Amino acid sequence: MFEHIKKRIIKELVEEVVCLDATGIEIVGHNYISVRERQALVHHGLNKDYMPSGYTVDTFSDDSSIVGEYSAEKGYFDYSGNSNNPEYKKIEKDILHALEHKKPNGPDTIYLVSNQEEQPSFRSKFNTTRLSKDYGDRLIIIDARELARGIYHQSIQNPNAAEFYKQFFPTFSQNMDNYEYFGKLPNICSEYVKEETFLNAIARHYESGKNVCVLHGLSGSGKTQSAIDFVRSNINEFSSYIWITGEDWKGDTSLSSVKRTRGGAPVNVAGLFNTQKTILVVDNFPKGLDITDFSELESGFQRGGVVLVTSQISAPQNPIYLSMPIMSIESAFEILGESENSASNLCKDFVSKCRFSPLILSMTRRLSFEQGVNKEDIYSEILRDPELVDDSSGVSIVRKILGSLEAKSLRALRKIANSGRSYHDIDFLRYFIGLINCSSLQKLSILFPENTPGVLRVHDLIALAVQEKPDITELVSSVENYISQKNGDMTPSVLRQIHLCADILHEEHIRRGSREIDWVHYSLLQLEGDKKLDIHNELHDLEINSTSSLPKIKCIIDAKEAYSYQIKDNDQRHQYYNRCIELYSALLDEIISEDIRLELLHHKGKALRRCGKSLESLEVFQGLLTLKPEWHATFGQIAHLGTQYGVEKEVKEAGEKSMRDLLAFIKQDSFIVPLRVSLAALARLRSYRNISKDINDDEEFVKKLADVISMAALEGLGQFYEAFVSFTSMFSYRHSEICVSIAETLPEMVAIPPSQVEKRQWTSACESLTNSSVAAGREGKDSLSKLLIGFALDFADEINGKERISSYDARCVAKTYNIGNQPEKAVIAADKVAAEEVNHWLLYEKAKAYIILGDGYYEEALKAAKECFNLAEEDEKASFRISIYHDLLSSCYESLGEKSRAVEELGRL
Numbered sequence: 001m002f003e004h005i006k007k008r009i010i011k012e013l014v015e016e017v018v019c020l021d022a023t024g025i026e027i028v029g030h031n032y033i034s035v036r037e038r039q040a041l042v043h044h045g046l047n048k049d050y051m052p053s054g055y056t057v058d059t060f061s062d063d064s065s066i067v068g069e070y071s072a073e074k075g076y077f078d079y080s081g082n083s084n085n086p087e088y089k090k091i092e093k094d095i096l097h098a099l100e101h102k103k104p105n106g107p108d109t110i111y112l113v114s115n116q117e118e119q120p121s122f123r124s125k126f127n128t129t130r131l132s133k134d135y136g137d138r139l140i141i142i143d144a145r146e147l148a149r150g151i152y153h154q155s156i157q158n159p160n161a162a163e164f165y166k167q168f169f170p171t172f173s174q175n176m177d178n179y180e181y182f183g184k185l186p187n188i189c190s191e192y193v194k195e196e197t198f199l200n201a202i203a204r205h206y207e208s209g210k211n212v213c214v215l216h217g218l219s220g221s222g223k224t225q226s227a228i229d230f231v232r233s234n235i236n237e238f239s240s241y242i243w244i245t246g247e248d249w250k251g252d253t254s255l256s257s258v259k260r261t262r263g264g265a266p267v268n269v270a271g272l273f274n275t276q277k278t279i280l281v282v283d284n285f286p287k288g289l290d291i292t293d294f295s296e297l298e299s300g301f302q303r304g305g306v307v308l309v310t311s312q313i314s315a316p317q318n319p320i321y322l323s324m325p326i327m328s329i330e331s332a333f334e335i336l337g338e339s340e341n342s343a344s345n346l347c348k349d350f351v352s353k354c355r356f357s358p359l360i361l362s363m364t365r366r367l368s369f370e371q372g373v374n375k376e377d378i379y380s381e382i383l384r385d386p387e388l389v390d391d392s393s394g395v396s397i398v399r400k401i402l403g404s405l406e407a408k409s410l411r412a413l414r415k416i417a418n419s420g421r422s423y424h425d426i427d428f429l430r431y432f433i434g435l436i437n438c439s440s441l442q443k444l445s446i447l448f449p450e451n452t453p454g455v456l457r458v459h460d461l462i463a464l465a466v467q468e469k470p471d472i473t474e475l476v477s478s479v480e481n482y483i484s485q486k487n488g489d490m491t492p493s494v495l496r497q498i499h500l501c502a503d504i505l506h507e508e509h510i511r512r513g514s515r516e517i518d519w520v521h522y523s524l525l526q527l528e529g530d531k532k533l534d535i536h537n538e539l540h541d542l543e544i545n546s547t548s549s550l551p552k553i554k555c556i557i558d559a560k561e562a563y564s565y566q567i568k569d570n571d572q573r574h575q576y577y578n579r580c581i582e583l584y585s586a587l588l589d590e591i592i593s594e595d596i597r598l599e600l601l602h603h604k605g606k607a608l609r610r611c612g613k614s615l616e617s618l619e620v621f622q623g624l625l626t627l628k629p630e631w632h633a634t635f636g637q638i639a640h641l642g643t644q645y646g647v648e649k650e651v652k653e654a655g656e657k658s659m660r661d662l663l664a665f666i667k668q669d670s671f672i673v674p675l676r677v678s679l680a681a682l683a684r685l686r687s688y689r690n691i692s693k694d695i696n697d698d699e700e701f702v703k704k705l706a707d708v709i710s711m712a713a714l715e716g717l718g719q720f721y722e723a724f725v726s727f728t729s730m731f732s733y734r735h736s737e738i739c740v741s742i743a744e745t746l747p748e749m750v751a752i753p754p755s756q757v758e759k760r761q762w763t764s765a766c767e768s769l770t771n772s773s774v775a776a777g778r779e780g781k782d783s784l785s786k787l788l789i790g791f792a793l794d795f796a797d798e799i800n801g802k803e804r805i806s807s808y809d810a811r812c813v814a815k816t817y818n819i820g821n822q823p824e825k826a827v828i829a830a831d832k833v834a835a836e837e838v839n840h841w842l843l844y845e846k847a848k849a850y851i852i853l854g855d856g857y858y859e860e861a862l863k864a865a866k867e868c869f870n871l872a873e874e875d876e877k878a879s880f881r882i883s884i885y886h887d888l889l890s891s892c893y894e895s896l897g898e899k900s901r902a903v904e905e906l907g908r909l
Contacts (some may be wrong), residue, residue, distance in 0.1 A: 002404040006152070007236050007670070007671070007707060007711065008175075008453060008711065009152065009175045009176070010148050010149055010152050011671050012172065012175065012426070012454070013148040013151060013152060013169060013171070013172045013175075014117070014144050014145050014148040014671070015171075015406045015426075015427065016148075016168075016169040016170075016171055016172060016439075017144040017148050017151075017169075018115055018116070018117065018144050019430070019435045019439070020072060020115045020168070021072055022070075022106065023046060023434070024072075024168055025070045025071070025072045025113065025114070025115045026043075026045045026046050026058060026070050027046070027168070028147075028151070028168055029058075029059070029068060029070045029111075029113035029142075029147070029167070030043045030045070030058070030059045030068065030070075030811065031161070031164055031165075032113070032142075032147060032150055032151060032154070032409055033059055033066070033068045033111050033113070034059075034112055035154050035158065035161055036150065036154075037061070037486045039061065041059050041060065041061050041066065041068070042059065042060050042061070042062065043059050044056045044057070044058065044059075044060070045057070045058025045059060045070060056101070057069060057097060057098055057101045058070050059111070059721065060101060060107070064101060064102040064107055065102075065107055065108040065109065066107060066108065066109045066111070066582075067098040067101055067102070067109070067110050067111070068110075068111040068112075068325050069094040069097060069098055069110070069111065069112055069113070070113045070114070071090065071094065071112070071113070071114045072114075072115050073090055073114075074116065075090070075116075075343060076090050076091070076114040076116045077091075077114070077116060077117075077118040077119060077122045077143065078090075079125060084128075085128075086125045086126070086128070086129060087129070088126060091112060091126075091131065091141075092131055093392075094112050094257070095110060095112070095131060095135055095139070098110045099135075101394050104327070106135075106138070107138070108138055108184065109138055109140060110135070110138050110139050110140070111140050111142060112139065112140070112141045112142065112242075113142045113147060114141075114142070114143055114144065115144055115147075116143060116144055117143055117144045117145055118141075118143040118145075118628060119565075119630070120665065120668070120669075120672060121629075121630065126141075145669065145671070151165050151169075151172075151706070152172075155172075155176060161213065162176060166404040166822050168794065170442030170443045171426065171442060171449070174187045174442070174448065174449050175449070178480060183449055184245070185228055185231060185232075185241075185243055186224065186228060186283075186448070186449065186450060186451045187448050187449045188225060188228055188229070189225055189358075189359075189362055189445055189448065191335045191337070191360060191361070191362040191365055191366065191445070192225050192229075192335070192358070192362070193331045193334045193335050193358075194229055194233075195222070195226070195229075195327055195328065195331050197325050197326075197327070197328055197331075198222065198226040198229070198324070198325060198327075199229060199230060199233060200228070201322060201325050202215065202226070202230055202308065202322065202518060205322045206306055210319065210320060211291075211294070211297075211301040211305070211306055211307060212289075212291055212294055212306070212307040212309070212320045213306070213307070213308050213309070214285075214289055214309040214310075214311055214315075214318075214320050214321045214322065214496055214776075215308065215310050215322050215324055216310075216311045216312065216313060216314045216315075216321055216322070216323060216324060216325075217312070217323065218312065218356065218357065218393060218394060219312055219394070219459070219460050219461040219464070220357040220358070220359030220360065220394050220398070220459065220461040220739055221324045221357055221358065221359075221391070221707060222324065222327065222357075222358040222359075223283075223284075223311075223324055224283055224284070224310055226324075227281050227283060227308050227309075230308060231243075231279055231281065234279065235279070238276075238277050238278060238279050238304075238305070239276035239277045239278060240272065240276055240277075240279075240747060240812040241279040241280070241281065242267065242269055242272055242273065242278060242279070242280045242281070243256055243281045243283065243451050244267065244280075244281070244282055244283070245282070245283050245284060245451075245748065246282060246283065246284045246285035246286050246287075246311070247284075248267075248282075249269070249282060249285075251285070251287050251289070253270040254270065254296060254332045255270045255273075255294075255297065256268050256269060256270035256271055256296065257753070257754055257755055257756060258549055259756060261569055266755075267752065268752045268753050268756065269464065270296045270297060270300075270413070271751045271752070271791070272747055272751045272752065273297050273300035273305055274296075274297060274298075274299035274300040274305075275300075275751065275787055276300075276303065276305075277300075277303045277304040277305050277306065277309075278300060278303075278305040279305070279306055279307075279309075280297070280300075280305065280306070280307045280308070281308050281309075281310075282307070282308075282309045282310070283310050284310055284311065284312075284460070285309050285310070285311045285313070286311070286312075286313070287313060288313050288315050288318075289309060289311075289315075289318075289320070290318065290320070291319075291320055305474075317553025320333070325796070326355060326356060327355045327356075327358055329351065329352075329355065331357035332351045332354075332358075332361055333351060335358055335361040335362055335365065336350075336351065336361045336364060336365050336375075336544040337365045337368075337369075338351075338375075338826055344376065344379075346376060346379045346380060346383065347375070347376070347379055347489075349379070349383055350378075350379040350382065350383060353382075353383065353389050354382070354394075354397065355905075356392075356394070357394045357397075357460060357461075359394070359398070359459060359462075360394055360397055360398060360401065362401075362445065363398065363444075363445075363446070363462075364378050364401060364402050366443075366444045366445055366446075367401065367404050367444065368438075368838045370443055370444050371404065371405070371406065371444075373404045378401060378404065380830065381400065382397055382400060382401070385400070388400055388554040393461075394461060394628065395461065395464055395465050396465075398461055398462060398465040399465040399466065402462070402465060402466055405444075406440070408436075408437060409437055409440050409441060409444075410435035410438075410466070412433035412434065412438070412440075412441065413446060413458065413462070413466050413600075414437050414466045414467070414468060415432070415433055415474070416429075416433065416458050416463065416465075416469040417462075417463040417466045418467055418468060418469060418470055418471055418474070419432075419460065419470075419472065419474065419475040419502065420470050420471075420472045420473075420475060420501075420504055421475065421501055421504065422457050422458045422459075422460060422463045423450055423455055423456065423457035423458075423500060424455065424457075424497060424500060424501075425454055425456075425493050425496040425497040425500060426438075426454055426455065426456050426493075427454075427457060427493035427903035428458055428478075428479070428482055428493060428494075428496075429447070430499040431478070431481075431482050431485070432475075432478050432482075438456075441458075442456070446458060446459075446462060446844060451511065451878045452496075454492070454493070454496055455496065455500065457657065458744065463769055468693070472504045472507065472508060472748055473508070474502060475504060476501075476504065476505060476508045476520065478499070479497060479501065479505065479519075479523065480518065480520060480523075481520040482494065482497070483519045483522065483523065484519055484550075484551075485594050487550065488519070488522060488550060488554050489525060489674075490676070491674065492675060495526060496504075498523045498526050498527070499526075499527070499573050502524075502527055505520055505523050505524060505781060506524060508520055508522060509521070510604045513818060516549070516552070517539070517542075517549070517551055517552040517556070518549075518551055518554050519551045519553065521535060521539070521555050522551050522554055522555050522558075525555060525558050525559075534561040535555075535559070536558070536559045536563060537559075537563075538559075539555055539556050539559035540556070540560050540562070540563035541563075542556050542557035542559075544556050544557075544583070544587070544590060545590075546587060546590035546592050548596075550593070550596055550599070553596055553599055553600070554599060555785075557599065557600075557603050560580055560621075561603070561606075563576075564576055564577065564580075564610075568641050573610075574610075574611050574612070577607045577608075577610045577611045578607075578611060580603070580604075580607045581604055581607045581608060584600045584601075584604040584607065585604065586604060587600055588600050588601065588604070594627075597627075598624065598628060598631075601620055601624050601627075602624065602634070602637070604620050605617050605620035605621045605624065605637060606618060606637065609637075609640070609641050609644065612644075614644060614647040614651045615648060615650070615651060617641055618638065618641060618650070618651050618654055621634050621637050621638045621641070621802075622638070622654075628756075632662060632665060632672075632673045632674060632677045633674065633677050634660075635658045635661050635662040635677075636658075636662060636677045636680050636681055638655055638658035639656075639658045639659040639662060639681060639684055639688075640655075640680070640684055641654070641655055642654060642655010642656060642658070642659070642687075642688075643655060643684050643687035643688075654839065655688075656688055656690070656691065659681065659684070659685065659688050659691055660691060662677070662681050663681065663685075663691065666678055666681070666704070666705070666708065667701055667704065670704060670707065670708055670711075675708070675711060675712055676719060677710070677800070678708045678712075678723075679709075679712050679719040679720065679722065679723040680719065680722075680723075682705060682708065682709070682722075682723035682726050682727055683722035683723050683725075683726045684726070685726055685730065686726050686729055686730055689880070690760060695730075695731075696730065696731060696734050696735075699735065702731050702735050702738055703738055704728060705731075706727065706739075706741070707744055708723070709723050709724055709727055709742060710742060710745065710746060721757070721761045721764035721765045721768055722761065724742070724764070725763075725764040725765075725767045725768035725771065726770075727739070727742075728767075728768050728771030728772055728775065729767070729771060732771045732772070732774065732775040736774075736775035736776075736778045736779050737775075737779055739771065739772055739775040740772065740775050740779050740784070741777050742772070743772045743784065743788060744784065744870060750769060750772065750788060750791060751787070751791055752765075752791070753794060754794055754795050754798040757795075762795050762798060762799055763795075763808070763809050763812050763813075765792075765795050766792050766795035766796050766799065766812055766813065766816055767789050767792075767812045767815070767816070767822060769791050769792035769795070769816075770788075770789065770812075770819055770820075772788050772814060773785045773786075773788035773789040773792060773819060774819060776788060786893070789816070789819055789820045790820075791819065792816045792819075793816060793817070793820045793822070796812075796813045796816040796817055796820070796825070797814075797825075799812075799813050799829075800813050800825060800828065800829045800832075802830065802832070804832055804833075804834065805829060805832045805833055806833070806837065807833050807837040807838060807839055807841070807842050808841075810829045810830055810832060810833045810842055811841045811842045811844075811845055813825075813826070814826035814829050814830050814842065814845035814846060814849060815845050817829065817849070818848050818849055818852060821852070823848075823849035823850070823852035824849075824850035824852045824853065826845060826846065826848075827846060827850070827853075830842055830843075830845065830846040830849070839871060839875075840868045840869070840871035840872040840875060840878060840885070843864050843865070843868035843871065844865075844868050844884070844885070846864045846868075847862075847864035847865040847868055847892065848861075848888070849887055850864060851891055851892065851895055858892065858896045859896070861892045861895065862889075862892040862893070862896065865885070865888045865889050865892045866889070868885060868888065869885045869886075869889060870889075872885050883909045884905070886905045886908045886909050887905070887906070887909060889905045890902045890903075890905035890906045893905060
């Protein structure tokens with residue numbers, strides 16, 4: 001399994017461990033310790049009614065040499081007293097309880113298991129306590145993260161352990177079942193049975209010479225599950241597969257411009273499909289289709305690629321359409337968990353009437369298993385109502401079956417259906433309908449994972465069956481409260497939910513009209529495009545004061561920052577930032593909340609940096625760390641400050657220290673650092689040569705950083721490209737295989753047209769693709785190398801289309817053209833740079849372009865190389881790579897036939 005996929009599974013498992021109640025942590029913890037110790041242990045922590053018992057230790061071995069104590073108490077890892085002399089009273093209570101169990105010396109091993117996450121500073125503080133010094137050699141403290149890791153590894157090694165844990169963690173269960181395809185394919189339903197009838201029908205359709213199959217049928221008839229099964233069954237015959245939804249591709253736009261709507265990254269469908277033999281699945285397409293709609297995929301069809309579309313729309317006369325076959329009697333009984341030989345007549349009649357919908361059969365089985373509903377009662381109730389059986393859509397039957405749900409689960413399901421969205425971020429959903437309800441609906445497979453990681457959805461047929469009155473106001477209100485609960489921090493969960501209901505939030509924004517700034521405004525500022533720009537322009541010059549709300553403060557500060565980018569004149573921009581500093585400083589002198597104080601300090605520090613007041617900026621950020629010592633974003637800001645041109649030595653040193661501190665957090669556990677902060681750190685790591693050199697010697701850490709980039713791609717974050725180009729620049733030479741693996745596992749992020757990427761990211765995308773192409777060639781993967789440089793050239797052409805180009809952009813473009821064997825374009829790009837901006841980095845690529853052009857251009861190459869060398873000698877930053885300029889001069893002399901001078905330059909390397 002890819003490391004970044006494993007980490008995502010563990011991350012989501014941590015979130016489920018935190019949700020365990022006192023009984024759940026007892027049962028799970030006892031099993032974990034038993035498996036870890038490889039022996040059966042005695043469990044007295046629960047009484048006969050499965051309620052926590054306080055009269056004995058929770059778990060112990062027969063000889064009492066091992067004791068386990070479990071806690072679901074909040075604040076388990078919090079201390080009281082002075083930070084230099086901390087007291088952990090909850091932990092102390094459990095340790096003393098364990099010691100009392102085996103007098104006089106106590107057990108040899110004491111496990112303390114909590115469903116809470118320990119803070120990064122916990123261990124260092126706890127190690128100073130008398131408890132640690134007296135009993136540390138026998139203590140094993142397991143927090144939520146460590147327990148999740150342990151559960152994952154036990155599950156991988158032992159199928160029985162996996163089956164046990166799946167009962168308690170539905171998301172973990174679904175992820176483990178789907179790990180091979182995690183993040184790419186939706187999940188197979190728990191009761192799904194491989195139906196050869198379906199697969200054979202699809203195979204025959206393609207064998208008849210058709211490249212496109214539109215599999216149509218009723219909602220719940222098994223179309224999506226058949227598409228998943230087809231991909232899994234045939235993947236070895238294809239090079240790749242792409243899965244998008246009908247909402248991603250509207251049908252009236254090019255397939256090369258598809259942008260996933262559910263929080264995922266854009267994907268160049270046509271580009272990927274046409275470069276290798278691929279299965280393209282378009283799930284739940286809402287309109288009619290014809291073969292001409294796929295004309296841009298002709299190159300892929302010639303390579304053997306196929307398209308599989310699922311749809312409820314029928315066009316029987318169109319040859320690309322295939323009607324969903326009826327499931328076999330045998331498979332229907334298997335889904336229902338019945339045997340045809342022993343089934344009652346009632347059961348047989350039910351199967352005969354309902355096998356058109358595997359979803360109905362699956363729901364019946366799950367309700368019977370999870371909630372103890374008698375299946376015969378369900379059969380009888382459905383069959384004796386002619387109106388239910390006569391409803392060919394299955395909606396009435398599903399509604400009747402769902403009536404057997406517990407009332408609170410049904411209310412939660414109806415709340416989702418009425419929200420106007422059948423899919424939501426999992427963390428938001430736990431807030432929206434409650435942890436227990438969410439878990440219950442997952443266990444019933446009513447809520448199941450989408451192909452976008454971190455998203456759960458309800459089947460459309462189920463949502464339709466329980467929906468009463470669609471009303472977006474409750475959803476919008478819950479999103480606002482969810483953001484408020486997070487103090488406006490744009491965590492991946494919050495960002496994902498905003499993107500999932502972006503149109504609903506915008507609709508509500510219009511409906512509310514002119515009003516005080518709220519979290520809906522702030523939500524829309526997280527989206528790209530005209531909506532965000534319009535709101536920025538409305539807000540940037542509004543006043544804020546000490547009575548302003550947190551959303552108003554955050555919105556207006558964001559708007560001011562965005563407005564500043566539109567000011568072209570440097571002096572005017574600095575004046576604008578100085579006015580911002582004065583405003584933030586005045587507000588900080590007022591009585592304001594802690595959250596607003598932190599926000600103002602953060603942006604004051606940024607404004608000072610942008611004015612060139614680096615020492616003052618450093619002082620503000622260091623003050624922030626005093627108030628909030630583990631705010632990773634502040635470490636990132638100081639690291640950013642240290643990369644600025646011409647800053648004081650003190651600032652550079654502080655920047656390097658902060659970068660090392662931040663990387664230490666990532667190395668310890670990449671989950672505790674917000675993904676955006678990690679990506680920003682990676683993007684700036686190139687500026688810290690000593691640190692990047694140290695990391696280059698640590699292959700395991702390089703792999704860990706690669707996983708961070710891969711996680712960013714799965715989340716669809718635009719900062720992916722900034723981090724990717726930095727990563728490939730630093731590590732592609734010594735760790736080319738790691739760089740190549742990113743490109744191989746994330747084709748949707750590398751095979752993407754410039755139209756789908758923000759313009760400010762074009763240069764980063766261009767250079768990262770070029771670096772990856774070189775790495776792929778070094779690894780002997782020529783076809784991948786050609787593919788990558790081809791996509792890089794698309795970006796280079798877009799950047800080179802401007803009349804004037806910055807020196808930095810031109811160097812990147814010229815490098816791409818040289819590697820892509822288009823040196824004449826490299827020269828054109830270099831000549832578009834203003835004379836005062838020309839530097840040795842650019843001239844290096846220009847000289848190389850002349851060498852590639854060959855006879856008639858060698859004199860120009862030498863002229864550029866000499867100028868390049870002279871500028872490099874004057875640049876302190878170029879001293880460590882001066883050898884490449886001697887090598888360039890040597891190549892020029894050799895091309896001109898001056899071999900003695902060529903050798904002389906090589907001797908200076």
